[in-house]
Amino acid sequence: MDDDSRAKHWEHRTEIPLFVAALVYLAAYATHVLATDMPAVWHAVCLSVTFGLWLVFAADYVVRWRLSGQGLRFVPTHMLHTVVVLLPLLRPLRIVRLYEAVQRRSGQPRLSLHARVISYAGLSTVLLAFSGSLAVYQAERGAPGATMHTFGDAVWWAASTLTTVGYGDVTPVTPLGRVIATGMMIGGLALLGAVTGSFSSWLMRTFYREGDEKPPGS
Amino acid sequence: MDDDSRAKHWEHRTEIPLFVAALVYLAAYATHVLATDMPAVWHAVCLSVTFGLWLVFAADYVVRWRLSGQGLRFVPTHMLHTVVVLLPLLRPLRIVRLYEAVQRRSGQPRLSLHARVISYAGLSTVLLAFSGSLAVYQAERGAPGATMHTFGDAVWWAASTLTTVGYGDVTPVTPLGRVIATGMMIGGLALLGAVTGSFSSWLMRTFYREGDEKPPGS
Amino acid sequence: MDDDSRAKHWEHRTEIPLFVAALVYLAAYATHVLATDMPAVWHAVCLSVTFGLWLVFAADYVVRWRLSGQGLRFVPTHMLHTVVVLLPLLRPLRIVRLYEAVQRRSGQPRLSLHARVISYAGLSTVLLAFSGSLAVYQAERGAPGATMHTFGDAVWWAASTLTTVGYGDVTPVTPLGRVIATGMMIGGLALLGAVTGSFSSWLMRTFYREGDEKPPGS
Amino acid sequence: MDDDSRAKHWEHRTEIPLFVAALVYLAAYATHVLATDMPAVWHAVCLSVTFGLWLVFAADYVVRWRLSGQGLRFVPTHMLHTVVVLLPLLRPLRIVRLYEAVQRRSGQPRLSLHARVISYAGLSTVLLAFSGSLAVYQAERGAPGATMHTFGDAVWWAASTLTTVGYGDVTPVTPLGRVIATGMMIGGLALLGAVTGSFSSWLMRTFYREGDEKPPGS
Numbered sequence: 103m104d105d106d107s108r109a110k111h112w113e114h115r116t117e118i119p120l121f122v123a124a125l126v127y128l129a130a131y132a133t134h135v136l137a138t139d140m141p142a143v144w145h146a147v148c149l150s151v152t153f154g155l156w157l158v159f160a161a162d163y164v165v166r167w168r169l170s171g172q173g174l175r176f177v178p179t180h181m182l183h184t185v186v187v188l189l190p191l192l193r194p195l196r197i198v199r200l201y202e203a204v205q206r207r208s209g210q211p212r213l214s215l216h217a218r219v220i221s222y223a224g225l226s227t228v229l230l231a232f233s234g235s236l237a238v239y240q241a242e243r244g245a246p247g248a249t250m251h252t253f254g255d256a257v258w259w260a261a262s263t264l265t266t267v268g269y270g271d272v273t274p275v276t277p278l279g280r281v282i283a284t285g286m287m288i289g290g291l292a293l294l295g296a297v298t299g300s301f302s303s304w305l306m307r308t309f310y311r312e313g314d315e316k317p318p319g320s
Numbered sequence: 321m322d323d324d325s326r327a328k329h330w331e332h333r334t335e336i337p338l339f340v341a342a343l344v345y346l347a348a349y350a351t352h353v354l355a356t357d358m359p360a361v362w363h364a365v366c367l368s369v370t371f372g373l374w375l376v377f378a379a380d381y382v383v384r385w386r387l388s389g390q391g392l393r394f395v396p397t398h399m400l401h402t403v404v405v406l407l408p409l410l411r412p413l414r415i416v417r418l419y420e421a422v423q424r425r426s427g428q429p430r431l432s433l434h435a436r437v438i439s440y441a442g443l444s445t446v447l448l449a450f451s452g453s454l455a456v457y458q459a460e461r462g463a464p465g466a467t468m469h470t471f472g473d474a475v476w477w478a479a480s481t482l483t484t485v486g487y488g489d490v491t492p493v494t495p496l497g498r499v500i501a502t503g504m505m506i507g508g509l510a511l512l513g514a515v516t517g518s519f520s521s522w523l524m525r526t527f528y529r530e531g532d533e534k535p536p537g538s
Numbered sequence: 539m540d541d542d543s544r545a546k547h548w549e550h551r552t553e554i555p556l557f558v559a560a561l562v563y564l565a566a567y568a569t570h571v572l573a574t575d576m577p578a579v580w581h582a583v584c585l586s587v588t589f590g591l592w593l594v595f596a597a598d599y600v601v602r603w604r605l606s607g608q609g610l611r612f613v614p615t616h617m618l619h620t621v622v623v624l625l626p627l628l629r630p631l632r633i634v635r636l637y638e639a640v641q642r643r644s645g646q647p648r649l650s651l652h653a654r655v656i657s658y659a660g661l662s663t664v665l666l667a668f669s670g671s672l673a674v675y676q677a678e679r680g681a682p683g684a685t686m687h688t689f690g691d692a693v694w695w696a697a698s699t700l701t702t703v704g705y706g707d708v709t710p711v712t713p714l715g716r717v718i719a720t721g722m723m724i725g726g727l728a729l730l731g732a733v734t735g736s737f738s739s740w741l742m743r744t745f746y747r748e749g750d751e752k753p754p755g756s
Numbered sequence: 757m758d759d760d761s762r763a764k765h766w767e768h769r770t771e772i773p774l775f776v777a778a779l780v781y782l783a784a785y786a787t788h789v790l791a792t793d794m795p796a797v798w799h800a801v802c803l804s805v806t807f808g809l810w811l812v813f814a815a816d817y818v819v820r821w822r823l824s825g826q827g828l829r830f831v832p833t834h835m836l837h838t839v840v841v842l843l844p845l846l847r848p849l850r851i852v853r854l855y856e857a858v859q860r861r862s863g864q865p866r867l868s869l870h871a872r873v874i875s876y877a878g879l880s881t882v883l884l885a886f887s888g889s890l891a892v893y894q895a896e897r898g899a900p901g902a903t904m905h906t907f908g909d910a911v912w913w914a915a916s917t918l919t920t921v922g923y924g925d926v927t928p929v930t931p932l933g934r935v936i937a938t939g940m941m942i943g944g945l946a947l948l949g950a951v952t953g954s955f956s957s958w959l960m961r962t963f964y965r966e967g968d969e970k971p972p973g974s
Contacts, residue, residue: 268921269488487706703922
């Protein structure tokens with residue numbers, strides 16, 4: 103069995119367990135941040151789960167790296183993979199792989215490219231908003247002069263930030279909160295551009311399709 | 321008469337009445353929200369009209385579904401239709417259908433695709449701004465700490481939100497108001513992208529047309 | 539002499555005088571708004587000039603309409619012309635015509651389409667910012683609760699609005715100011731989209747040209 | 757040796773020294789602005805270095821102009837060069853030239869156009885944010901009513917401005933600060949459009965590449 107097929111085999115076997123692990127990671131982190139009146143022992147459990155799963159993700163990354171036989175060239179060619187090891191809250195972004203794996207097995211016709219881009223980018227934006235709200239909320243909670251008092255405030259702030267509206271009624275005031283916020287602004291702009299661009303053209307196509315006409319651009 | 325032609329027949333017959341019903345719905349809702357010193361009985365009338373018309377819209381949706389003979393596949397292929405049943409304030413967006421129906425009968429030459437996209441997206445943005453202002457104003461009015469005191473404030477807020485300027489001098493503070501606002505940000509970004517993109521290219525074409533030249537990109 | 543050539547003749551003869559008139563109009567209006575400690579008689583002069591020139595613009599519009607022989611179809615096909623009659627502050631936007639008229643006579647090679655779009659859209663944005671600042675400043679000045687105290691504030695507000703940044707440290711509070719502001723947001727978004735899009739692609743081309751390479755997309 | 761080859765020779769010899777000078781310029785300016793408790797003599801050194809290097813940049817510009825033999829046409833065809841002489845803080849933008857010079861010598865395969873545009877535009881945005889923060893911070897520091905108290909505030913303000921989010925919790929209040937801010941809004945919009953557009957399409961390609969599929973648009 104050569105390197106390439108071993109890498110494929112590893113990927114094939116770990117895809118679904120790792121995706122479940124990513125959801126557990128997100129849930130454990132969210133529980134830690136949001137369930138403030140939970141007994142201390144449960145907080146310890148949540149933190150252990152998040153740390154343990156991060157070790158699993160790192161191990162998976164190392165195994166793939168070794169199996170790829172690419173040396174340092176692995177990092178630039180697997181950029182997304184590298185990013186989600188460093189920022190595991192974004193790991194569920196890899197759902198696109200799971201979706202494709204499932205569809206390949208079932209042999210069903212795939213969604214159109216259009217629909218895939220919209221659902222994927224939309225899902226990513228929601229995930230970015232949720233993860234970012236959690237992380238910024240944890241950084242801001244209880245800071246002196248904070249304007250972000252509840253998790254609802256954090257979600258509202260994330261929505262106004264990712265759409266670049268930026269009311270400024272709720273803003274992070276701590277250095278860590280602002281660093282995460284800057285990352286969200288940049289990542290969000292790119293994803294949102296993809297979402298709105300696709301949505302806008304989908305809307306046009308929908309109207310023309312309903313009118314029994316050839317959609318524009320086809 | 322087969323399913324397909326019956327569906328077309330139903331559509332042909334209901335298009336204009338349903339559009340009028342959508343305008344009545346919007347007017348009744350606006351009256352309920354804005355006419356605060358109207359006798360209670362008139363408020364009851366407005367609410368009955370909005371609820372009754374919503375039942376009509378839902379019934380129309382069910383009939384079309386049955387006539388289409390598509391089963392569950394009807395929902396994704398008639399996404400816009402599904403959205404306007406859930407959010408009837410946006411129903412006048414279907415005006416594009418009415419416009420096309422009228423033009424098909426009169427046999428007049430259609431507007432250019434360019435002009436249709438601009439008028440439709442512009443109209444939708446205005447409608448989204450008006451409906452959203454109404455709904456957010458109803459949610460915010462009288463809330464403690466609200467910055468939105470009059471309907472004028474709500475319209476001003478909607479304009480600064482849909483253009484993504486987001487001054488933040490007027491912002492929703494209630495959970496319901498913020499949920500509606502988030503929907504407006506997302507929907508508005510997409511529509512506005514279409515409006516400004518088309519407007520910008522229309523502007524360019526206008527100038528070149530006036531200069532007796534071939535427009536760019538043609 | 540047929541209608542068409544008479545229309546062309548009229549245009550040829552009035553182009554430069556009308557452009558000068560537009561600049562005088564803008565200057566008179568700016569003087570009226572900004573020179574607050576000018577004697578009352580001069581204010582009266584400025585207002586007479588603006589009103590008189592507006593009559594001239596309206597007369598020119600009527601003459602062209604009659605000469606065009608197009609009837610009501612003149613309005614949609616001369617949209618920009620119609621807009622600048624209603625909002626004469628934007629009239630200098632027609633500078634593109636003057637520029638073309640001058641170049642046609644001198645026979646010099648025209649700028650590339652790229653450079654023309656950038657200069658025109660950039661100029662229009664500056665003009666929109668200046669005219670809008672003037673109009674909003676006049677509406678806001680002295681209003682109770684106004685945050686726009688000097689003309690500098692108004693220009694700063696216009697810059698943050700036209701770029702959709704929207705800090706909200708300075709915002710219009712009067713109904714008239716907000717109506718003008720909404721118009722600026724919409725018009726500005728479209729123009730700015732054209733400016734930044736062209737600028738961004740020009741920047742890329744510049745770098746590649748300096749590197750003695752074929753620019754991308756050519 | 758004709759003009760053209762002498763111009764190339766000059767460029768070849770000065771590229772790396774000038775780039776190092778640009779970095780020294782930026783470092784000296786940053787030290788002057790940020791190291792507030794440095795002895796006065798060091799401030800004088802920093803200022804002398806910035807002024808001296810500016811003279812060097814101006815001299816280089818004049819030499820190239822003379823060698824080009826283009827007369828006044830040199831200015832529009834070397835726009836970027838002209839801009840960085842006037843605003844030397846932006847000079848490191850010319851790093852693209854250095855990068856190309858190095859690569860030409862080493863003969864390595866160049867990055868794809870896609871990757872070059874992203875890295876260059878991303879780098880420029882970071883540089884614009886850093887230089888702008890420095891300049892605005894210098895103008896705002898200690899101004900009455902300033903909301904920008906630390907350099908961290910200035911960087912946070914720059915991030916929210918360049919992404920057009922514009923919270924407005926930190927804003928310049930001095931005329932000079934606002935002029936620089938307006939320049940940043942305009943330049944940043946264009947660069948950011950390039951960054952996010954490229955990033956968004958890169959993200960899509962990455963996902964599809966990882967799925968062993970042909971990327972969209974190729």
